Amino acid sequence: MTAGRLISAFAYEVAPKQAAPYQGGEISVTPALQDALGRTFDRSKIADAPAVTFTVDMGSPTRSHPVRDAALAIAFDTSPQLALVEGLAARLADAMDNRSKPSLLMMSVHEAPTASARRLLLWTFPQQEVFNLTMRGGHPSLELLDAFNRESNLRKAALLEGPNDRTGMLSARVLDLQSTATDRSVADFWIVEFLEAQMQMSDVEGTQLLARALRAAYTKTKGDDVAQEELSTAIGALRRQTGQRWSIDEVATRFLSDAAATPFLGAVRSEERHAAFVVEHDRFDHLIQYRRFTLSNGVVVSAPFAEIDVPGGVTITEQSGTRRLQLDAEIQEEQVRTRA
Amino acid sequence: MPNADATLRVEFNARRPLLQQLAATLEEKTREALEGVSHIDRIGFRVKDTESFMTKAGDPKYTSPLTQIEDQVAGRVITFFRDDIQIVRDQITSYFRGVEHEVKEPENATEFGYESDHYIFVIAEHWKPEGWAEESEMPVTVELQIRTLFMHAWAEPQHDIGYKANVDRITQRELAWIAASAWGADHKLNELADRFAGQDSD
Numbered sequence: 228m229t230a231g232r233l234i235s236a237f238a239y240e241v242a243p244k245q246a247a248p249y250q251g252g253e254i255s256v257t258p259a260l261q262d263a264l265g266r267t268f269d270r271s272k273i274a275d276a277p278a279v280t281f282t283v284d285m286g287s288p289t290r291s292h293p294v295r296d297a298a299l300a301i302a303f304d305t306s307p308q309l310a311l312v313e314g315l316a317a318r319l320a321d322a323m324d325n326r327s328k329p330s331l332l333m334m335s336v337h338e339a340p341t342a343s344a345r346r347l348l349l350w351t352f353p354q355q356e357v358f359n360l361t362m363r364g365g366h367p368s369l370e371l372l373d374a375f376n377r378e379s380n381l382r383k384a385a386l387l388e389g390p391n392d393r394t395g396m397l398s399a400r401v402l403d404l405q406s407t408a409t410d411r412s413v414a415d416f417w418i419v420e421f422l423e424a425q426m427q428m429s430d431v432e433g434t435q436l437l438a439r440a441l442r443a444a445y446t447k448t449k450g451d452d453v454a455q456e457e458l459s460t461a462i463g464a465l466r467r468q469t470g471q472r473w474s475i476d477e478v479a480t481r482f483l484s485d486a487a488a489t490p491f492l493g494a495v496r497s498e499e500r501h502a503a504f505v506v507e508h509d510r511f512d513h514l515i516q517y518r519r520f521t522l523s524n525g526v527v528v529s530a531p532f533a534e535i536d537v538p539g540g541v542t543i544t545e546q547s548g549t550r551r552l553q554l555d556a557e558i559q560e561e562q563v564r565t566r567a
Numbered sequence: 568m569p570n571a572d573a574t575l576r577v578e579f580n581a582r583r584p585l586l587q588q589l590a591a592t593l594e595e596k597t598r599e600a601l602e603g604v605s606h607i608d609r610i611g612f613r614v615k616d617t618e619s620f621m622t623k624a625g626d627p628k629y630t631s632p633l634t635q636i637e638d639q640v641a642g643r644v645i646t647f648f649r650d651d652i653q654i655v656r657d658q659i660t661s662y663f664r665g666v667e668h669e670v671k672e673p674e675n676a677t678e679f680g681y682e683s684d685h686y687i688f689v690i691a692e693h694w695k696p697e698g699w700a701e702e703s704e705m706p707v708t709v710e711l712q713i714r715t716l717f718m719h720a721w722a723e724p725q726h727d728i729g730y731k732a733n734v735d736r737i738t739q740r741e742l743a744w745i746a747a748s749a750w751g752a753d754h755k756l757n758e759l760a761d762r763f764a765g766q767d768s769d
Contacts, residue, residue: 278692280664290666341703343631394634394707397666397689427691431662435599498693 230268231337231346233261237301237308239316239332241351243323249316251332252309264335267377268348273386276400277474277503279424283397293318294422295387295396302336302345303391319351322420324412328354331375343390351417353381380404383417399424406472406503414472426472426503433473433504436495437465438514440475443494444487452550454487462515463536465506472503520552528552572621578633579620582705586614588696590640593709596694597642600662604654606647606760608716615639633704637687641710645719649757652684655713663688666708679746681722684713717753721746 239251254260268274283290297315300306316332323330330351337346352375359370376382384402389395401424403417418424428436441458448454461482465473475495479488492500518535520528534540542553590612597610615623615638624632644655667687673680687708699705714722725742728734734742 280666280689280691283666285665285668389707390631390634392630392635394637397707398692425664427664427689428693429662429664431600432596435602496693498695498697502691502693 228274230265230335230348231339233264234336234338234345235304235308236260236264236333236335237312238334239312240329241316241320241323241332242329243320243325243327245320247313247317249313249320251316264348267350270378271382271384271402273348273384273400273402275501276384276386276402277406277501278398278427279385279401279418279422280398280427281396281422281424290393290397292423294424298347298349298387298396299391301334302347302387302396305391315349319421322416324416330354339388341390344388344395345391346386346388347396349385349387350377351383352377353379355379383421385417385422398427414470428499428502428504430505430507431510433502434507434510435514436499437473437475437478437504437506438511440491440494441515444483444491447490447493448487451486454484457483457487458491459518459535466508466511468506469508470505472505474503475500522552528554530554575624575632576617576621579639580617582633582702583614583617585696585699585702585705586640589690589694589699589709590614590642592694592696593640593642596662597644597659597711600658601644601655604651604658606651607655608645608647610642610644612640612642615641631704634706637706637708638710639706640690641712643712643714643719646713646715647756648760649715649753650761652713652715656684659686659711659713663711664691665689679743679750681725681746682714682718682750683722686711686713715753717749717756721749 233256236254236256237252238254239249241249281292281295283292283295289296294315297311301308301311312332312334315334319330319332330353333348333350333352335348335350337348339346354373355376357372357374357376359372361368361370381404382402386400387396387398389397399422401418401422405413405416406418418426441462445455445458448458461478464482465478475492479492483491512531517529517531520530520541522528528541530541536543539556540554544551544553594610594612597612601607601610615636620632620636620639623629623636629635644659646652646655663686665686665688667685669685671685672682687710689708690706695705725745728738728742
């Protein structure tokens, strides 16, 4: 997918909490600009980036939303565009953290494959210091400049596409390498604060999917102690993480080798592997619940994950190549059961 | 425009397999979203039948019916009691990304008729079956209705009868009476459920 023919473009410099006026305006559409934006679009791979849905007013007949409304009006040129773009610049300034450096807010409108639709790209490129080497009178001169870096890891983008009606531009593809940051104010700045959107995979759905995939992988790796230990480590680590966004792919990459990753990834549809979500701990614990150990003497120990490898809980140690389980706790209840 | 209609019919029929796959995924997701919720009579999703789609597409307000008609894939959750509707709303909206919610009921307090919750949800990228992206003008939203057994008991048969031509006054009165009876039964059943809530069942 390419960006599509450039129709119009706007750029503004925005500093945190800055009030209007903003420096910038509409940029002339030239082949060089089209080419530069096209390459930035291609390299960013935003067309395959995670998807978000705008948190629209569900009672409004037009599905009103500040960013979506502005995007539709800018893309289809139905209202004075500069006022709308400056409105988005003000929104960005408000969402930016005081510690942030100024950013370049860029917006470009492109043709979409469907004639009735338009494509709108929103970018923020952070200001960074760069060197500029020049030759003057045969002598090199090195200057330190402030420039907006289009390859920065701190850049953000949103790709909206659709017709100018109730179904248009309800969702966006979002590029934000900080959305998985543990600091929520950093992670939420672009998607939650500025775009006022939610990841398309809800935390509930993601947590259920993750638990189901882990359980399926655990069952399928029966007899493979290494793979099962990796899965247990992943479960333990995910239970301790707070606020970080994960995808099924990221869990596999971070915690699992091939033997555990293959059944884990095989338990979800390929379309579901990249979607990001936050693990809901209570739900995750409820869905994962217990780890079951069968010991060499026939004793079966079923332990809640919360009680494994914590003081006073079940302790697993490795001695001479065998894994051993230790537990010392008061019996509160016992049942006589058939061995089913 | 007979030619345009024929083309639209062909295009809609060609995408039905993709819509059916989406309907199956959504049904599975809805069941997952409502796991552990009591008093659910049934959950189902369907793809709009071609004749019904073509009739709706004939409305001039739809300039791009393949995208703009939002109930091409639609689902329904039917609960036992009225109070369960709020529980279902909470679960569903924490799972799906909604863009519209309307509580449908007669405007006039002295009227009895159709009652149901209608939601419009965005089709998440990760629910779209393989091949979806290769098609143009695919729908971006789906509809979900939430209602009680008694709301449904009135709505479905009356949809069949009430939309027929030449419904005379006495038939209309009878339908209104059935709606009022269903409304009364629905409220009374909810009261009984409230009264016995928390009591152990044998």
